[in-house]
Structure formats: C-alpha cells, structure tokens
Amino acid sequence: MFLLPLLVTNLLLVAAEIDTEVQYCDKDAQNCGNEVEVVDDTKLIFYDVNPPEGFNLRRDVYMRFAVMVAEARKKGRKNWELVLPPWYNLYHWKSEKRVPIPWNKFFDIDSLKSFAPVVEMYEVFSRIKNDVLELDTVYVLQNFEDSFEDGNFVEEWGIVGNCEYDEGFWGYKNITAKEVVCVKFQGKISKLKELISLHPHDKKIMFTHGEIPLHDLYGLKSYWDCRKSMKFNKKLEKIAKKYIAEYLDCNSKKCKNYLSVHWRRQDFARSRGNDVPSIAGTVKQLHKNLRRLPEIKKVFIASDASMSEINKLEKDLTELGYEIHFFLPSLAIINEYGDGGIAIIDQIICSRATYFIGTHESTFSYRIQEEREILGFKSDTTFNRLCPDSGICIKPSRWTIVNK
Ligand SMILES: Nc1nc2c(ncn2[C@@H]2O[C@H](COP(=O)(O)OP(=O)(O)O)[C@@H](O)[C@H]2O)c(=O)[nH]1
Ligand SMILES: [Mg+2]
Known part of the structure; x- marks a missing residue:
C-alpha cells in the first residue's frame, strides 16, 4: 500500500x-x-x-x-x-x-x-x-x-x-x-x-x-x-594566489615575507589540552619564533577558532608589532565552495609561507607539510608545531618527500 x-x-x-x-x-x-x-x-x-x-x-x-x-x-x-x-x-x-x-x-x-x-x-x-x-x-x-x-x-x-x-x-x-x-x-x-x-x-x-x-x-x-597528483581545483588556487598577492605582497609559490600558522582549536582545544596551547601560550610562542626571524612582520593564521578567540589572538599579536592576516571569504566564495573550499584556501596560503608552524597531530597541518615538501621548502621551515603551555613537546616527525 x-x-x-x-x-x-x-x-x-x-x-x-x-x-x-x-x-x-x-x-x-x-x-x-x-x-x-x-x-x-x-x-x-x-x-x-x-x-x-x-x-x-x-x-x-x-x-x-x-x-x-x-x-x-x-x-x-x-x-x-x-x-x-x-x-x-x-x-x-x-x-x-x-x-x-x-x-x-x-x-x-x-x-x-x-x-x-x-x-x-x-x-x-x-x-x-x-x-x-x-x-x-x-x-x-x-x-x-x-x-x-x-x-x-x-x-x-x-x-x-x-x-x-x-x-x-x-x-x-x-x-x-x-x-x-x-x-x-x-x-x-x-x-x-x-x-x-x-x-x-x-x-x-x-x-x-x-x-x-x-x-x-x-x-x-x-x-x-x-x-x-592531488592538486586542488584551479579556481581555489586562483583565489589563494590573489589573496597572497593582495594582502601578503607575494607573487610566488614560495614566499619569503610571511610566516604561517595552523591554529587548530574546536575539538582539539577542548580535548587535547596536553597538545595545544592557550591563547596566551600561542602568542608567546609565535613571538619567540618571530624574534628569530626579524625580517618577517606578516603573519597568516589559518584557524577553526571562534571569532572571539581569533580577535583576542589578533589583538595581542598586533600589540607586539606584527601584521596579522586571516582569510575572510566573501559571501560568493562561501556559497560556491563552502567550509571545505575555505579550508583548502587556508591550506594553500599556509603552504606558501617562508616558515610554517602547525598543530600537533592535525591531519590538516600534515597536508600543509606535504604541500610544502612538494613545493621544495627546506624541512626546517615546515616541521614545526605549537607546543602545549607546559609539559613535553615532541618534535613533529619529518615526512620528507621521496621522488625516486
Ligand atoms: N578554514 C579552516 N578550517 C579548518 C582549519 N582547521 C580545521 N578546520 C576545519 O576542521 C576540519 C578539521 O578536520 P580534519 O580535516 O580531520 O583535520 P584534523 O582534525 O585537524 O586532523 C577541516 O576539515 C576544516 O573543515 C583552519 O585552519 N581553517
Ligand atoms: Mg579530524
């Protein structure tokens, strides 16, 4: 029936x-x-x-x-x-x-x-x-x-x-x-x-x-x-390239003038306190890294953090004299590519920075590291992580590219 x-x-x-x-x-x-x-x-x-x-x-x-x-x-x-x-x-x-x-x-x-x-x-x-x-x-x-x-x-x-x-x-x-x-x-x-x-x-x-x-x-x-062979859709590449040229003043796939960070929050911040830092701890570590790279003033941050966390991080780093950038998608980009496309754009921008700092055991960070290996960055500039505020901080494994 x-x-x-x-x-x-x-x-x-x-x-x-x-x-x-x-x-x-x-x-x-x-x-x-x-x-x-x-x-x-x-x-x-x-x-x-x-x-x-x-x-x-x-x-x-x-x-x-x-x-x-x-x-x-x-x-x-x-x-x-x-x-x-x-x-x-x-x-x-x-x-x-x-x-x-x-x-x-x-x-x-x-x-x-x-x-x-x-x-x-x-x-x-x-x-x-x-x-x-x-x-x-x-x-x-x-x-x-x-x-x-x-x-x-x-x-x-x-x-x-x-x-x-x-x-x-x-x-x-x-x-x-x-x-x-x-x-x-x-x-x-x-x-x-x-x-x-x-x-x-x-x-x-x-x-x-x-x-x-x-x-x-x-x-x-x-x-x-x-x-x-896992190249991104060319249109997403183009959006990232335009952003890097416009906001980060770089027209190459291997930029020399900005540092990038993948700041994983959400479930990681809630349940992996032993692996990820607090906001204050993040500011401290970025400042420490950037002091060793005096020519770099621009910082690109990719994150799934809430707006309030992002605003706090941005404010504290700006007060220390850094120029902080986030990718803020237009409504057209959100409608066309959604969260997945925006995450990829964040990854592309991170992968082209002169120095990258990722989040421990995040596959999002791993994929950026691979992209950087493919682009030919020195491994020292790629396999870096944010440490927890206290306790041990194991260095990331170096999964370096194998061409032959
Ligand atoms: N746009 C954006 N999204 C993110 C970022 N970090 C995490 N996400 C989102 O959260 C998801 C994380 O899940 P997954 O891909 O499994 O990576 P993992 O959980 O970090 O290992 C991503 O697919 C994104 O949708 C970020 O930096 N930028
Ligand atoms: Mg996951």
Whole structure:
C-alpha cells in the first residue's frame, strides 16, 4: 500500500540529487571528469570512511585506495576503476548544504586521473540505465578486538557473515546492495584484493570504513606520486594566489615575507589540552619564533577558532608589532565552495609561507607539510608545531618527500 508513494518520493529525490551534480558539472565544465563510455566489464571499487572522520584524514584514505587501484592496473587489471566518494555531511562543515559534493569542487580531476583511474559518482550514474545503482557486495570492514597476537601485529582478515549496513550512501537514496558482508580486517590495503577475488564476477564492490586498511608503503615513492597528483581545483588556487598577492605582497609559490600558522582549536582545544596551547601560550610562542626571524612582520593564521578567540589572538599579536592576516571569504566564495573550499584556501596560503608552524597531530597541518615538501621548502621551515603551555613537546616527525 505504502510502497508506491515511497518509491516515487525516492525517485524524485534521486532526480534532484543527480541534477545538482550534473548542473554543477555543466557550469564548470573544465573541472568535470571526462564522460566515460559504458564499459560492461569495468570493475568499480567504491569506498567510504568512518562518518566522524574529517576532510584531511579522508584525503589520506583516498591515497591508500588510489595506490591500490593504480598498482592493480599496472598488474593487468585494466578494468578497475575507483569511485570518488562524494563529500557528504562532514562533521566539521557546519554551514554545508546537505547534498553530496563531487570531488571536482575541490580537486583537479584530470590531475587525479594522471595517477589513478578515478571516476566521479555522478559519472557512474550517467552510465547506468535505470535510476537505482545496485552494488554487488558491500564489505563492512571492522577492527579486530585485539590487533596484536603475542605482541605481534599480524595481517589477517576473517568474514563474520552477512550483516546490516546503516551508515548510508553519501545521501543517495537510490543506492542498494545485493549483499552486505561484515569482515574483520587488519593489515595493508593490498590485502583487500583477496576479498575482491572472492567474487570475481562482482562489478560493483564497496568497502566501508576504508580507514581501517593501512598504506602498503607509507611515505615512499608511490605515496608521493599519488600525493603530487592531488592538486586542488584551479579556481581555489586562483583565489589563494590573489589573496597572497593582495594582502601578503607575494607573487610566488614560495614566499619569503610571511610566516604561517595552523591554529587548530574546536575539538582539539577542548580535548587535547596536553597538545595545544592557550591563547596566551600561542602568542608567546609565535613571538619567540618571530624574534628569530626579524625580517618577517606578516603573519597568516589559518584557524577553526571562534571569532572571539581569533580577535583576542589578533589583538595581542598586533600589540607586539606584527601584521596579522586571516582569510575572510566573501559571501560568493562561501556559497560556491563552502567550509571545505575555505579550508583548502587556508591550506594553500599556509603552504606558501617562508616558515610554517602547525598543530600537533592535525591531519590538516600534515597536508600543509606535504604541500610544502612538494613545493621544495627546506624541512626546517615546515616541521614545526605549537607546543602545549607546559609539559613535553615532541618534535613533529619529518615526512620528507621521496621522488625516486
Ligand atoms: N578554514 C579552516 N578550517 C579548518 C582549519 N582547521 C580545521 N578546520 C576545519 O576542521 C576540519 C578539521 O578536520 P580534519 O580535516 O580531520 O583535520 P584534523 O582534525 O585537524 O586532523 C577541516 O576539515 C576544516 O573543515 C583552519 O585552519 N581553517
Ligand atoms: Mg579530524
């Protein structure tokens, strides 16, 4: 009785969602991925990440999957493609409208494709004939209760059995799965190939909790080749470049005249008091660093802090004689790129400073450090952190670039 109206509502929702993507793509054609012809033997690998995880850990999870699929291609699996999971309902992106956002909003898809065969979700929809996308198998990855056996980390996986999956498919109501299987998993991502080979005829396979499998080779050449291909959308680059030229008086990708800080607050300030400083502690540390760089008077601060915290920090640093800058987006930029785009602009501006100071264990800061490695800054100017007001302050690990 209730089925028909429910189905119609869902289909309408679906049409609206797909339309949004396609319109965006039309408007901004240069950023769209190329439409790919329907190829029947394509094996599509979908993945998703633990819902509370933020943008920058998700970028790292992308790299694990992209490296796996690129390697599989090299080994003859020419029909494998990685589906880019839309950005949907991210915890930190409070002002975002609840629609799935394609990757071309933030990244240069042609550049991603230069490393791995990736495809946007809206392209997948454009390939299928009906309105419902049916996945063959969804593997719900789960951690083992105890990762260590007799003190050793062993790579292993084991099927738990059929199970429920209720975390959704990026807001799409028209994605279903023929089979959902729960799997305990620990180890490197290439081990997922063993799961994939269980059902060789599957054409659409999804892994949830993609953060559980680890990089095969963290920080080595394949990691950096993939990382280099993760270029931002050119329009975001342009906005950052214009800001740097206008407010920070620099027209190069490697500026010499400003220092940048990633001042992570919010959940970090609330629950990581042993890692992050107070406002007064931040002022003290920045002043100390800047005294060693007498030629630098300009400071760019990227932050998720509240306006009152930002105002206080700015006031105290200005009183010490520094010129403080924050990126304040126009309404047009907020509407077009949202919190995700603004965060990327902040990252680009930080990455081009002569000296960078980040927040301990923030993946937002890690991605800036990588960008600076790619740009060729000296590591001393990159792997620096804000220390807590008291207690130990471990130096950041130096994940330096590997080109060969
Ligand atoms: N614009 C802006 N947003 C930030 C900044 N720091 C954190 N955020 C927001 O908070 C999120 C932090 O989550 P995540 O990417 O997981 O990084 P992490 O939690 O610091 O490891 C980012 O994706 C941004 O949305 C910042 O300096 N500028
Ligand atoms: Mg996070």
